[in-house]
Amino acid sequence: MNDLSVEEKVNVKSKNLDVLSEYSKAERKRAMNFAVIVGHVDAGKSTLMGRLLADLKAIDQRTLDKYKREAEKIGKGSFALAWVLDQGAEERARGVTIDIATNKFETEKTVFTIVDAPGHRDFVPNMIAGASQADFAVLVIDSNIGNFESGLKGQTKEHALLVRSMGVQRIIVAVNKMDSVQWDKERFDEIEQQVSSFLTTAGFQPKNINFVPCSGISGDNVTRRSDDPNVSWYQGRTLVDELEATEPYSHAVDKPLRMTIGDVFRGSVQNPLSISGRIDAGSLQVGDQILTMPSGETATIRSLEVDGEPSDWAVAGQNVVLNLANIDPIHLRSGDVICRASAPIANVTSFTCKVLAFDHLLPSMVDIHRGRLHVPGRISRLVATLDKQSGNILKKKPKIVAPGTVARIVVEMDQAVPLEAPTRIVLRAGGETVAAGLLE
Numbered sequence: 001m002n003d004l005s006v007e008e009k010v011n012v013k014s015k016n017l018d019v020l021s022e023y024s025k026a027e028r029k030r031a032m033n034f035a036v037i038v039g040h041v042d043a044g045k046s047t048l049m050g051r052l053l054a055d056l057k058a059i060d061q062r063t064l065d066k067y068k069r070e071a072e073k074i075g076k077g078s079f080a081l082a083w084v085l086d087q088g089a090e091e092r093a094r095g096v097t098i099d100i101a102t103n104k105f106e107t108e109k110t111v112f113t114i115v116d117a118p119g120h121r122d123f124v125p126n127m128i129a130g131a132s133q134a135d136f137a138v139l140v141i142d143s144n145i146g147n148f149e150s151g152l153k154g155q156t157k158e159h160a161l162l163v164r165s166m167g168v169q170r171i172i173v174a175v176n177k178m179d180s181v182q183w184d185k186e187r188f189d190e191i192e193q194q195v196s197s198f199l200t201t202a203g204f205q206p207k208n209i210n211f212v213p214c215s216g217i218s219g220d221n222v223t224r225r226s227d228d229p230n231v232s233w234y235q236g237r238t239l240v241d242e243l244e245a246t247e248p249y250s251h252a253v254d255k256p257l258r259m260t261i262g263d264v265f266r267g268s269v270q271n272p273l274s275i276s277g278r279i280d281a282g283s284l285q286v287g288d289q290i291l292t293m294p295s296g297e298t299a300t301i302r303s304l305e306v307d308g309e310p311s312d313w314a315v316a317g318q319n320v321v322l323n324l325a326n327i328d329p330i331h332l333r334s335g336d337v338i339c340r341a342s343a344p345i346a347n348v349t350s351f352t353c354k355v356l357a358f359d360h361l362l363p364s365m366v367d368i369h370r371g372r373l374h375v376p377g378r379i380s381r382l383v384a385t386l387d388k389q390s391g392n393i394l395k396k397k398p399k400i401v402a403p404g405t406v407a408r409i410v411v412e413m414d415q416a417v418p419l420e421a422p423t424r425i426v427l428r429a430g431g432e433t434v435a436a437g438l439l440e
């Protein structure tokens with residue numbers, strides 16, 4: 001009786017492609033993801049990203065004009081650009097099929113995706129999810145006197161530490177609103193000096209930190225070089241050139257398939273169930289059977305999209321939407337991991353990790369975050385404190401680990417979740433990040 005089902009199994013024909021050879025033949029644009037963090041709530045992040053999207057024609061002029069008219073109606077013309085970004089976020093919040101295009105723009109060589117859309121609530125968990133998929137981060141600093149200083153004291157430090165802990169190595173600092181300080185070189189130099197020292201403390205190497213003086217509102221030094229004589233002192237790259245100059249990580253295309261589900265959504269009649277995310281390792285093609293963990297259920301890929309375009313296959317590093325068949329949506333949640341039955345990821349209830357403590361660490365309850373996955377658990381054992389540089393053991397079985405210390409700890413969870421090394425995890429408690437590091 002159990003085999004009887006009213007739902008018919010969908011047969012999807014596979015082209016049996018050799019995906020890796022297809023990949024080496026294909027001349028695709030590079031795909032790069034980045035996370036945006038701000039030096040202050042009103043640093044101008046939305047305006048700056050809207051400017052990038054508008055100037056690189058990721059949104060059409062009609063939509064932009066519509067926003068401009070609406071914004072002028074309420075006497076806030078400058079808001080139009082910020083709305084470009086916020087609109088997408090709002091649609092997502094309403095559960096409308098995500099229009100990925102609103103967070104995507106292209107240059108000649110590269111497709112860029114802005115991976116985080118942090119709302120004001122739950123900002124850090126969102127950022128963890130975003131940063132774990134990012135090739136680099138953009139830090140937006142408000143160059144206005146006063147604002148910059150208060151920003152640095154605020155959450156910026158935690159955010160910078162977090163993105164670094166999530167494995168992000170390169171950071172581009174947009175020293176924004178330079179129009180409001182008359183493109184003052186001294187102001188820029190002062191910010192560059194302070195932010196550099198602060199970012200190096202957070203673990204970024206000086207060669208991986210770059211600064212661009214710009215204005216999201218006017219667009220100067222964003223996608224076009226400023227012709228304002230006040231900024232003739234700056235001969236460096238525009239923001240978009242700086243983004244372009246990043247080398248994407250090389251992705252493990254020949255390793256077993258791993259993809260963390262970002263979003264699950266019910267789409268059209270044609271594609272009733274879809275998931276989106278970035279492939280972490282391996283490759284896949286239409287017709288493939290996939291396994292989703294922790295549920296251990298299988299599904300068939302009926303069709304797929306890479307960066308919004310239909311495709312027969314996809315490889316690690318690409319952002320994809322997979323349209324699925326032969327699975328009940330209750331088995332798919334954001335944070336779950338897609339793999340194959342031939343090389344599945346294990347579900348574990350405990351793991352050892354090497355973390356940087358943000359707060360005092362004691363055996364205690366914590367939430368474990370990895371990308372979109374977050375589950376309750378506890379620090380069950382403090383194994384040792386370690387030397388930051390060499391990783392050598394300093395002290396075994398410490399009673400407590402002080403903030404700023406690197407330690408090896410054991411974490412346990414009530415439920416089994418798909419986790420494996422190497423992966424970055426963040427531990428939080430009471431709405432604060434207490435530690436971040438690497439699963440061993």
Ligand code: GDP
Pocket residue numbers: 038040041042043044045046047048078079082176177178179180214215216217218
């Ligand atoms: P967010 O909170 O970081 O996303 O900041 P918004 O993009 O919403 O901008 C905050 C405020 O700063 C708004 O009033 C903007 O009009 C203003 N703003 C944004 N970019 C610039 C800029 O380049 N120059 C100046 N002078 N003001 C800006």
